[in-house]
Each structure stands twice: as structure tokens, then as C-alpha cells.
Amino acid sequence: MNYIVIDLEWNQCPKGKEAEDIHLPFEIIEIGAVKLNSCRKTVAEFHSVIKPQVYHWIHNKTREIIHLDYSHLKEGTLFPDAARQFLQWCGEDYQFCSWGNQDLMELQRNLKYYHLESLLPGPMEYYDVQKLFSLNFEDGKSRKSLEYAIDFLELPKTEYFHQALADARYAAAILKQIEEDCILRNFSIDVYQNPKSKKEEIHIFYDSYEKFISREFDSKEDAIADREVSSTHCPLCHKPAKKKIRWFSVNARRYFSVSVCSEHGHIKGKVRMKKTDEGKFYVEKTLSLIDEKDAKRILEKKELLCAKRRLHRKSIYIDGD
Numbered sequence: 001m002n003y004i005v006i007d008l009e010w011n012q013c014p015k016g017k018e019a020e021d022i023h024l025p026f027e028i029i030e031i032g033a034v035k036l037n038s039c040r041k042t043v044a045e046f047h048s049v050i051k052p053q054v055y056h057w058i059h060n061k062t063r064e065i066i067h068l069d070y071s072h073l074k075e076g077t078l079f080p081d082a083a084r085q086f087l088q089w090c091g092e093d094y095q096f097c098s099w100g101n102q103d104l105m106e107l108q109r110n111l112k113y114y115h116l117e118s119l120l121p122g123p124m125e126y127y128d129v130q131k132l133f134s135l136n137f138e139d140g141k142s143r144k145s146l147e148y149a150i151d152f153l154e155l156p157k158t159e160y161f162h163q164a165l166a167d168a169r170y171a172a173a174i175l176k177q178i179e180e181d182c183i184l185r186n187f188s189i190d191v192y193q194n195p196k197s198k199k200e201e202i203h204i205f206y207d208s209y210e211k212f213i214s215r216e217f218d219s220k221e222d223a224i225a226d227r228e229v230s231s232t233h234c235p236l237c238h239k240p241a242k243k244k245i246r247w248f249s250v251n252a253r254r255y256f257s258v259s260v261c262s263e264h265g266h267i268k269g270k271v272r273m274k275k276t277d278e279g280k281f282y283v284e285k286t287l288s289l290i291d292e293k294d295a296k297r298i299l300e301k302k303e304l305l306c307a308k309r310r311l312h313r314k315s316i317y318i319d320g321d
């Protein structure tokens with residue numbers, strides 16, 4: 001199995017968000033990638049500059065960051081050709097790696113724009129090097145910049161950052177420093193192409209937590225009412241866990257709950273409501289073990305929210321009186 005470390009540069013609407021094409025907010029203008037073999041030795045590189053078809057000028061913010069100008073892009077390859085060449089170059093047996101979780105999503109969104117999504121079926125497993133860096137060298141939760149990680153590991157800085165191939169090389173250099181065990185146990189999953197049916201729903205078990213990705217629903221209410229979505233169990237022994245704090249929303253997209261496993265203690269449930277490009281909803285749920293202090297903190301959060309909402313209702317009532 002090869003690792004394909006990918007990095008993309010993209011452009012956005014030069015006239016601002018109001019004028020953008022909602023089906024393609026970020027148009028890919030450069031693909032860079034490094035292929036590592038199973039021993040994580042670099043065996044090949046890929047680079048392509050892409051001729052824009054949607055935004056015919058580089059957004060000022062983008063121009064400051066990337067090292068490309070528009071005349072350079074005009075000489076580039078059309079995205080459908082570049083994408084086909086790239087995926088052919090990737091080969092048969094590979095796993096994508098990227099710094100952060102955005103690149104693969106934008107790659108799929110750009111493919112979809114050109115009706116080429118079948119070239120890269122999803123949901124897709126990949127390795128998020130930014131997350132792996134944090135797990136291997138820091139607290140597992142922080143997300144640092146590529147340059148921070150290069151400095152932290154005292155790796156040579158020989159090229160400008162924010163060029164697709166240079167950034168792919170940097171991310172590959174970082175990936176080489178991470179323990180193999182840490183990599184293999186901590187794959188991520190991209191669900192831009194989210195599960196559609198019950199059969200496609202995803203359960204992933206990590207060491208101390210588990211993740212569930214639901215099929216799609218017409219509304220948020222339908223999603224959170226689903227039996228599988230609302231159920232909680234212990235990420236260690238997988239037995240059903242009794243709810244101590246029922247699901248409550250902290251905002252329009254996030255819900256929490258606390259349950260108890262008689263053997264392993266408190267379990268935090270977290271639900272993130274996701275909206276698809278087509279306006280449907282699906283859920284990413286994580287269940288993780290927490291200590292009693294954390295459980296208490298969640299209870300306090302819930303009580304504070306309830307009090308605030310009561311107050312809000314009261315003030316509406318008074319105003320309307």
C-alpha cells in the first residue's frame with residue numbers, strides 16, 4: 001500500500017461570497033502530491049497547475065498566499081484532465097494523506113462539479129497528518145500549522161509554504177516522523193459522500209472512543225429522533241449505557257449527552273449535525289469515556305443553557321405583553 005500525500009491550492013470568487021457559484025465555492029488551481037511506499041520512502045511526485053473555468057481572476061486574499069498569478073494559471077491543464085491524470089498516477093493500492101480535513105472534501109466537490117464524482121467513490125478513509133502530528137507529539141486535540149510542525153520537528157525549510165507540491169513534501173516529511181502504529185490506528189474518514197442508507201452507516205472503533213456516521217434525513221428533528229443516532233453505549237465494552245443526561249442542544253448543530261457504563265464509568269455523547277449540499281442532514285456521533293469531573297461540567301452547561309432559555313422565553317413574554 002502506498003501513501004499519497006496530497007495538497008491542493010484553491011481560489012475563491014474574486015467578487016466576494018455573494019457572487020460565488022454555490023456549487024463550487026473553492027476552485028482548485030493546483031494539485032501537488034507525493035507518493036510514499038509502505039516503508040514511507042518517497043517514490044514519486046505529482047504536480048499540476050489548473051486552468052480556472054469558474055473564477056477568472058485570483059481573489060486578492062488568495063494571491064497574497066499562493067505563489068501563482070493568473071497568467072500562469074491560464075497555461076494550466078483543465079481540471080477534468082488534471083484530475084484524471086492525478087488519479088491514474090495514484091495507482092491501485094493507496095491511502096490518501098493530507099494536512100487537515102479540507103483537501104479531500106474540496107477535491108470531491110470539484111469532481112462533482114464536473115460530474116466526475118464516480119472517479120473517487122466515498123466515504124473515504126484517509127490519514128489526517130495534522131491530527132496525527134498532534135496525537136504523536138502533542139495533546140491529540142490541538143491543530144497546528146504546517147510550518148509550526150516543520151519547526152517543531154526541526155526539519156529543513158527549503159521552499160515557500162502554500163505551494164501545492166512544497167506543502168505536500170512538507171506534510172510527507174512530517175508523516176515520515178510519526179510512529180507507524182500511531183498512523184495505522186488513527187485513520188480518519190471523509191464523508192463528503194455521506195452514507196445514504198441504513199446499510200451504509202459507519203461505525204468506527206478507536207482505542208478510547210468510537211464514531212458513528214448516520215444515513216441522511218430530511219430534517220434535524222428526524223435525525224436526532226432516530227434510534228441508532230440517539231442510542232449510547234460504552235466505547236470499551238460496547239454494552240448499552242444508561243443515560244444520565246439526555247441529549248440536549250448547545251446550538252443549532254451540536255448536541256451532548258452523558259451516559260454511564262456500570263463497569264467503565266461516564267460516557268460523553270457528542271452529535272454534530274451536518275448538512276449536505278442537497279440540504280439533507282446526517283449525524284456524526286462520537287462516544288468517549290470521561291471522568292466524573294467532565295460529566296459534572298456537562299451537567300452545569302446544560303443547567304446554564306436551560307436557565308438562559310427560560311429567561312429568554314420570559315423576556316419574549318414580557319416584551320409581547
Ligand SMILES: [Zn+2]
Pocket residue numbers: 234235236237238239261262263264265
Ligand atoms: Zn463498558
